[in-house]
Amino acid sequence: MLLARSKELLQEFSLEDHPLTKFTTGDDDGEGHIGDAYFLESGDKIRYFLEEDAVVDGKLNRPKDRAVTLQNERMRKLVRDLQFHVDPIALQSMVITKQPQIGGQVGEHNDSTFLYTEPPSALGFWIALEQCTAENGALSFLPGSHLTTPITKRFVRLPEGGTGFEPLVTAEVADRVAAESRATNNAYILETCEPGDLVLIHGAVLHKSERNTSDKTRFAYTFHMIEAGAKYDEKNWLQPTPAMPFSRILA
Numbered sequence: 001m002l003l004a005r006s007k008e009l010l011q012e013f014s015l016e017d018h019p020l021t022k023f024t025t026g027d028d029d030g031e032g033h034i035g036d037a038y039f040l041e042s043g044d045k046i047r048y049f050l051e052e053d054a055v056v057d058g059k060l061n062r063p064k065d066r067a068v069t070l071q072n073e074r075m076r077k078l079v080r081d082l083q084f085h086v087d088p089i090a091l092q093s094m095v096i097t098k099q100p101q102i103g104g105q106v107g108e109h110n111d112s113t114f115l116y117t118e119p120p121s122a123l124g125f126w127i128a129l130e131q132c133t134a135e136n137g138a139l140s141f142l143p144g145s146h147l148t149t150p151i152t153k154r155f156v157r158l159p160e161g162g163t164g165f166e167p168l169v170t171a172e173v174a175d176r177v178a179a180e181s182r183a184t185n186n187a188y189i190l191e192t193c194e195p196g197d198l199v200l201i202h203g204a205v206l207h208k209s210e211r212n213t214s215d216k217t218r219f220a221y222t223f224h225m226i227e228a229g230a231k232y233d234e235k236n237w238l239q240p241t242p243a244m245p246f247s248r249i250l251a
Helices: 002-012 073-081 171-183
Strands: 088-096 106-109 123-128 139-141 153-157 163-167 189-191 198-202 207-209 220-227
Touching: none
Parallel strands: none
Antiparallel strands: 088 220, 106 207, 123 198, 123 220, 139 189, 139 207, 153 163
């Protein structure tokens, strides 16, 4: 049902007033979604972000449905089983489409960088809506990295507008962590998935996905949860609004 509804939304959305905002995953704050109002105001709206290779010279080069990178009691039981007892809350959700041939690589990262709390508490729920293979961009993980790799930076709203990364450790520590990461690049484990598989992603674990080189889409649904008792401040790019406050899981 979720897969079918996602495809319906892709068919229905209008390009006439779309800013052709692209989804990027790097540290660069240049062209892409970084600092774009369309991105920053997406927390309480359905927004459509385009694959980087789908826009050339300001024009869409393929059909829109091949260009976008887009709770119940069982979920509450799972949250209880995971021992999230201190008022867990859910943040924004996304349908990630990973389009054929152009579905971009998502480089090594951890989710707590982008949804930072003190202490770190982010947990990702990633549900495969289609088969995820080595060819169409299945996730890869670095085992044990959540125990050994510190959160070195956080993604923030800048005082002067837009977004950027704020360091949380010294430059020397960040360089050491980056060097260790490069040395362990071959240790990543690819996890293929079948439709309906749920992957739980610790906020500090390093993970990534490769480019979709196949002729098939790789739709997945994801959202993140944090502990309400942890500090979630105004620096974070994603902010609740009166119209759409963060959802309490166990309420």
